[in-house]
Every structure is written in C-alpha cells, then in structure tokens.
Amino acid sequence: MxxxxxxxxxxxxxxxxxxxxxxxxxxxxxxxxxxxxxxxxxxxxxxxxxxxxxxxxxxxxxxxxxxxxxxxxxxxxxxxxxxxxxxxxxxxxxxxxxxxxxxxxxxxxxxxxxxxHASEGGIYERFGYGVASRVRNVEIDRTRARLRRSVPRGGQVRLVSLEQALRLMPALYRTCGRDRAGRIHRPDGWWQGRSALMNKSQAVAVHADDSGADDGFVVYQPRGESSTVDVWDLVAANDVAAIELWRFLLDIDLVTTVAGFERPVDEPVEWWLTDRRACRTTGVSDDLWVRLVDVLAALRARTYGRGEPVVLEVVDEFRPANTGCYRISPDGATTCDDAPQLTLDAAALAALYLGDQTASALATAGLVQVHDPQALTNADLLFPLQRPPWCGTGF
Ligand SMILES: CC(=O)SCCNC(=O)CCNC(=O)[C@H](O)C(C)(C)COP(=O)(O)OP(=O)(O)OC[C@H]1O[C@@H](n2cnc3c(N)ncnc32)[C@H](O)[C@@H]1OP(=O)(O)O
Structure with missing residues (x-):
C-alpha cells in the first residue's frame, strides 16, 4: 500500500x-x-x-x-x-x-x-452519520387534480425574471420554514452555485400575501419535451403561500403532470385535492445524514418532551471523546456517571436527534440496546416524533 x-x-x-x-x-x-x-x-x-x-x-x-x-x-x-x-x-x-x-x-x-446527502446507503454509518430526515417525491396528475373549496386562498402569485429571482430568493428563504428541524442555512456559495446552474428553461414564481409581502417561491422547469413540470424548490413561510404556489403549478396550461422532488413527508397535498389519488407518492428516501460532532453540545441544544429522565450510553468509536453517559430529562442534557439504561452508537443517536425516529423503532433493529425496558418508553417521550424534519436543500 x-x-x-x-x-x-x-x-x-x-x-x-x-x-x-x-x-x-x-x-x-x-x-x-x-x-x-x-x-x-x-x-x-x-x-x-x-x-x-x-x-x-x-x-x-x-x-x-x-x-x-x-x-x-x-x-x-x-x-x-x-x-x-x-x-x-x-x-x-x-x-x-x-x-x-x-x-x-x-x-x-x-x-x-x-x-x-449520501450517494449510497452503505457508506457513512461507520463514521457515525445517521439518517435524520426523509423526503417524499410526488407526481400529481394535473388533469384530475382540483383543490377543495375548503382549502384557503390568499395573496397573489407572479412570475419573476431569473435576475429578480436571484435577488429575492436568498432573503425569502431566510424567513421561511424556520420552525422546522432539519432546515439548513444556505451559504452564499450555495446561492451563487444555484445562480450559475439556473438556465433559460427554469422559471420562478413568487407568492405575496394580501398585504403584498413576499412569503414563498417555487423554482420549476418543464421536463424536456414532455408535458411534465418538475418542481425543484418550493419554499413557503406559511400554509397559504405553499398552497397557492401548488395551485399555480396545477393551473399551468398544457401541463399534464406536476412532479415534486424531495418534499417534506408530511406535506398534505392529498388532503388539498378533491380526488386524493390524483397525487401519487413515487418514492420516500433518506434526506439528511447527520453526524453529531460534539454530542454534549448537540444534546444540550435541542428541547425534549415530558418524560422521566433517561441515562443514555453513547458509544462513539470514530470520535471516542463523545463516548460516555448522558442524562436526558425535560430540562436538558448533562453528562453523568450513572449506570446506562440504553446504549446506542453515534449513528443511531443521529437518527433520534431531529425527531424522525423513536428509540423503540431503533431498538427493534438492535440499534438501541435496552438495559431497562421502562427507559425505552421514557426515551420515546423525551425524544418524541416531531413534525417530520426536512432539509429541502440539495448540496
Ligand atoms: C456527500 C457526498 O458527496 S456523497 C458522494 C460519495 N461519493 C461517491 O459515491 C463516489 C463513488 N465512490 C467513491 O468515490 C468511494 O468509493 C467512496 C468515497 C464512497 C469510498 O471511498 P474509499 O476510500 O474506498 O473508502 P474507505 O477505503 O475509507 O472505506 C472505509 C470503509 O467503508 C467501506 N465502504 C466504502 N465505500 C463503500 C460503499 N460505497 N458501500 C459500502 N461500503 C463502503 C469500505 O469497504 C471500508 O470498510 P472496512 O473499514 O470494513 O474495510
């Protein structure tokens, strides 16, 4: 060698x-x-x-x-x-x-x-990366898709030039979706890269609310010669903006299919439609792989549900300084010397971390070792399933 x-x-x-x-x-x-x-x-x-x-x-x-x-x-x-x-x-x-x-x-x-984002599922777990969020791809048959009357309306959607879009989108993105775990900061270089890649066949529509304030945008592109429109980036500050952007896409003449890529798994598109089967899930896959570099700082930074405290033993072979016992309670996380009730490695902890999986689910795969069965129930309460985390940014 x-x-x-x-x-x-x-x-x-x-x-x-x-x-x-x-x-x-x-x-x-x-x-x-x-x-x-x-x-x-x-x-x-x-x-x-x-x-x-x-x-x-x-x-x-x-x-x-x-x-x-x-x-x-x-x-x-x-x-x-x-x-x-x-x-x-x-x-x-x-x-x-x-x-x-x-x-x-x-x-x-x-x-x-x-x-x-991993190219293959077998590469990164050994380094302590775990799947922390998932995404869904959808295809909506535009010829069948009608939004229910009960779905709220509001504001206006307008098409903007690519130059305008590139000025508007970074600031708009910063204000949108801040309440969802898994959202990342898009660095300036990311936006510059996006700008260099945006081509003449891409279009950007912006939604403004009833007061005229912009609160969402969508980047979309007709797929080759077909009558499918691919939705690459749809970001909205509130439900009405998201719905109106989808309504806009579903109203474009000559389009038969609207395909959304890497959308949140809980985006309730089917519920907006009079015929829910007009929306088809074409795939659900892993989204963000996360590696807790500093386990204590990461555990301290998030909030917890209500439940009896649990002592987690984290075994981190790749970054041994993280190995140790952590006491998790509704008040936060500390290191401790208590006997471990559950043992897991860094990748399993990452899968729990953003609220996409429960400790119980991971235990069925042997990824959480249970020394005290009650602690597993408590861990499910402390790390509850959250609104599904979503990154929504390719990088
Ligand atoms: C975030 C991103 O950019 S994702 C894009 C990742 N890149 C690609 O997929 C491009 C194509 N693949 C590659 O370039 C390489 O195969 C890489 C980067 C995935 C792996 O690089 P290598 O130098 O071969 O990895 P390395 O030798 O350090 O392997 C470490 C361990 O991981 C395992 N491993 C490496 N790649 C893979 C894989 N694709 N699938 C399963 N196991 C793998 C190795 O077998 C080895 O296991 P061992 O420790 O039990 O012997």
Whole structure:
C-alpha cells in the first residue's frame, strides 16, 4: 500500500478535485458553466485532498452552514459534499482519512454537527452519520387534480425574471420554514452555485400575501419535451403561500403532470385535492445524514418532551471523546456517571436527534440496546416524533 496524506487543497487544485469528484459520481467533466457553479461551493480552507504516493486520489469538501434542531436552535454545521475517491484508489482508507480530518476540522471551527446527502446507503454509518430526515417525491396528475373549496386562498402569485429571482430568493428563504428541524442555512456559495446552474428553461414564481409581502417561491422547469413540470424548490413561510404556489403549478396550461422532488413527508397535498389519488407518492428516501460532532453540545441544544429522565450510553468509536453517559430529562442534557439504561452508537443517536425516529423503532433493529425496558418508553417521550424534519436543500 502506498503512502497516504490528507491536506487542505489550494485554490489552484480545485478544478482537479472537481474533475475527480465528477468522474467518481459518473458525471461528465464540468463545462465552464458547471465549473462556475461547483467552484462556488468550494470554500477556501474547507476543500480536502487525499493523496496516494503524492498524487491526488480523493477529495471531500464542506461548507459553513447551520442546522435547525427541535426547539428552534440553529447549530453551527459543516455541510459536507464533493466526496469522492478515484476508482483506482478505493478501499485503501482514503475516505476514512478525509472524514477524520474533516470532523476534527469541524470541531476546531466550533461546528456541533456535520451533515450530508449520501450517494449510497452503505457508506457513512461507520463514521457515525445517521439518517435524520426523509423526503417524499410526488407526481400529481394535473388533469384530475382540483383543490377543495375548503382549502384557503390568499395573496397573489407572479412570475419573476431569473435576475429578480436571484435577488429575492436568498432573503425569502431566510424567513421561511424556520420552525422546522432539519432546515439548513444556505451559504452564499450555495446561492451563487444555484445562480450559475439556473438556465433559460427554469422559471420562478413568487407568492405575496394580501398585504403584498413576499412569503414563498417555487423554482420549476418543464421536463424536456414532455408535458411534465418538475418542481425543484418550493419554499413557503406559511400554509397559504405553499398552497397557492401548488395551485399555480396545477393551473399551468398544457401541463399534464406536476412532479415534486424531495418534499417534506408530511406535506398534505392529498388532503388539498378533491380526488386524493390524483397525487401519487413515487418514492420516500433518506434526506439528511447527520453526524453529531460534539454530542454534549448537540444534546444540550435541542428541547425534549415530558418524560422521566433517561441515562443514555453513547458509544462513539470514530470520535471516542463523545463516548460516555448522558442524562436526558425535560430540562436538558448533562453528562453523568450513572449506570446506562440504553446504549446506542453515534449513528443511531443521529437518527433520534431531529425527531424522525423513536428509540423503540431503533431498538427493534438492535440499534438501541435496552438495559431497562421502562427507559425505552421514557426515551420515546423525551425524544418524541416531531413534525417530520426536512432539509429541502440539495448540496
Ligand atoms: C456527500 C457526498 O458527496 S456523497 C458522494 C460519495 N461519493 C461517491 O459515491 C463516489 C463513488 N465512490 C467513491 O468515490 C468511494 O468509493 C467512496 C468515497 C464512497 C469510498 O471511498 P474509499 O476510500 O474506498 O473508502 P474507505 O477505503 O475509507 O472505506 C472505509 C470503509 O467503508 C467501506 N465502504 C466504502 N465505500 C463503500 C460503499 N460505497 N458501500 C459500502 N461500503 C463502503 C469500505 O469497504 C471500508 O470498510 P472496512 O473499514 O470494513 O474495510
């Protein structure tokens, strides 16, 4: 096995890293437009390279972001992307080295969590990442879809130019959906990347409420020559804005299908329609994978339901400083020396953390070991299922 090294790349090395990433995810190499978009997500100091015998053989990037957690706190977070190892250099520990470097770096920056969208389900759990939220894809048959009369109406939807959209969307996004766990801060580089990728066939509609204040937007695009419209980003500050944006999409002439990607699993589209079967779920999949970098800080930052205190033993082989016992009560979390009632690893804790899964569900898979059965019931009360967490931002 060759000599390996992981280090921060200089800006002159970014294009090579981007090429390496695109080859590894089976994309064609970037043209200048795509490179302009990707390079915006490469923050100086946060683009890593893994070298094998002095040659670049892997890369992993992260962006400075934040993550909303139950109770509304926003935690400093590393948004991890651009992870790849050259096909001739895999399974030699290069990714492991980069993730170790990256998590240490996040900790130095005071980032409490790291998060990513995974290309495959089998990669990240070993590093303590767990699935913390899920998304749903839907297809609505526009020819059958009618909104119920009882569904509220309000405000107005208008189409805006791409230039106007790019000015409006970042500020609007900041005010929307702040009450949902899983929402992340979209860094400036993310918006610049989005702007470089928005093309002439994409359209943006903005909803303003009855007072004229903007409170939501949708980015959509006709799919090739078909009569399907793909909804890429629909963000709304309230239910009326969300409904009116969907109503707008369902009113577009010549369209037969409106396809929504990576929507919240609880978006009640079926309930808005007179024929609920006009809306079909075409898939539910994992959304955000979260890694608690600093378990105590993360546990302290969220709120808890009402229930008897529980002592969780967290076993974190990849970041052993997190290993230990934590007492969780409605008042918060502390470390403790008490006997553990439940034991789980970092990935299982991440799955509990945003309120997407219960401890009981994880226990059925052996991911929570139960030393005291009553503690499992108490843990379900302390970590209740929340309004399903949702990220809604691809990165
Ligand atoms: C956030 C994102 O950007 S997601 C995009 C991720 N990138 C891709 O999917 C591109 C294609 N794949 C790759 O580039 C590489 O295969 C990577 C990055 C997934 C893995 O890199 P490697 O350097 O091979 O990983 P590394 O050697 O450190 O493997 C560590 C362990 O994970 C396992 N592993 C690695 N990749 C996978 C995988 N895709 N599926 C299952 N297990 C995996 C290895 O077998 C190894 O297990 P072991 O410790 O029991 O031996």
């Amino acid at each position: 060759g000599e390996t090294e992981v280090r921060v790349l200089s800006e002159s090395e970014y294009r090579d890293a981007n090429d390496l990433f695109r080859r590894a995810v089976l994309f064609p190499l970037a043209d200048d437009e795509q490179w302009a978009a990707s390079s915006q997500c490469m923050e100086p100091g946060r683009v890593l390279g893994a070298f094998l015998d002095g040659e670049l053989a892997g890369t992993a990037w992260s962006m400075t972001s934040s993550l909303a957690v139950p109770g509304g706190a926003e935690l400093p977070a590393a948004a991890v992307t651009g992870v790849a190892v050259r096909a001739d250099s895999t399974r030699r520990g290069l990714l492991t080295g980069m993730i170790r470097f990256q998590l240490d770096d996040a900790a130095r920056r005071g980032e409490v969590v790291a998060m990513l």
